[in-house]
Amino acid sequence: MTSRPVAAGLDVERALGGAVSELAAALRGDARPADGGASLAGTLAEHALTESVRGCAVCVIDGTEAVRVVGVAGRTGVLTAGSVWELAASPVLEVLAGGERLHRVEPSASALGQALGVAESGELVGAALRVDEDDAEGPRPVGALLLVRDRPAPLADDESAFIEDYTSLAALALHSSRHTGSQVASEAMLSFLNLVVHDLRAPLTVLSGYVDLLRAGTFGEGPKAWEKPLEMIAAKVGETHRLVDDILLAARLESGAVPLSIETLDLNDVIARAAVRSEARAGLAAATIETKRSPQSVLASADRFQVDRIVDNLINNAINYGGHSPWIRLSVDDAQPPAIRVEDRGVGISPELHSRIFDRFFRVDNRIPGTGFGLHVGRVLAEACGGSLRVERSVPGEGSVFRLDLPTAAAPN
Structure with missing residues (x-):
């Protein structure tokens, strides 16, 4: 030929x-x-x-x-x-x-x-x-x-x-x-993603370290005009790091390889920590994040690290779909079971999509950056902790409320 x-x-x-x-x-x-x-x-x-x-x-x-x-x-x-x-x-x-x-x-x-x-x-x-x-x-x-x-x-x-x-x-x-349940495929995928994540984490860590040094003035005081770009780079490096972790976590969840450390959590503390962690991302998006604590301690039994991840993903989702200058409120519901609610005034979700938004890779609007991992990972983690994650209310053009229910913890003696 x-x-x-x-x-x-x-x-x-x-x-x-x-x-x-x-x-x-x-x-x-x-x-x-x-x-x-x-x-x-x-x-x-x-x-x-x-x-x-x-x-x-x-x-x-x-x-x-x-x-x-x-x-x-x-x-x-x-x-x-x-x-x-x-x-x-x-x-x-x-x-x-x-x-x-x-x-x-x-x-x-x-x-x-x-x-x-x-x-x-x-x-x-x-x-x-x-x-x-x-x-x-x-x-x-x-x-x-x-x-x-x-x-x-x-x-x-x-x-x-x-x-x-x-x-x-x-x-x-x-x-x-047609063979998603294959143990061989799951193990191969997990091994592959472990290697990929390891190779990605190393340069991300180096990049993050140098950005911190530049912001601290270790190499000399930089121009005032550098402050905002360095802040943006730091935030984007953090986003990429979380994405890499989510990809590996999704694979581990499918293979049942995620160990949980169950402890008693005060949900008031959970939302307070989440608001602090989100400050950099919220600043770049001109977002406002409010917290509404319960007057008394609201105790739940779950894995602290994984609950933090779920709430972080809900906040990121609210920022992504929050429109111009997003508004987000984190609140604690002293109900049975106890819950964390994440409310926004963003684009909202059509009723027929309420069940699908938790599917892996599903995205409401492909024009908005994202992977479709966050809500899927959040629901799977919530269920692994014995709780649930659902859309409590969402109206197109008015916003959404997501509700994370967690098992009730026994009150301390």
């Missing part, structure tokens, strides 16, 4: 990259499997490649006849499954029936290409997504990949090799999404 310029090969690589990114989104979004998808699959896919380009379109179709992901020329997004499936059904069957790794599908790709956004479709290439299983006689198909190209020129060797590599990744991702 004739060699082609590297740039041409990158067209295919980037288009497939868009599909990988959309696969991650599909596994954590509306098009995910009924079991919620797999964080391992989503993580692997999302970080493999990142963009789609003009001239190519990719769709990955799983064994349930659902269009999981579409990467389209110039844009990305999950298309309506019905319309695409009607056009893709015949090519998919042809691909699955074919014996070769890459199969050029007949007839032409024009109809499917137009549905996927490729104006002039010259070629349709397909590959079966297969996985090896111990109890199967051979590789089992779990779906198919279709690549629509706007040029009929043959694939170069490097392009063919890349597509074959990607089909292996896509097959593993789809297969893993």
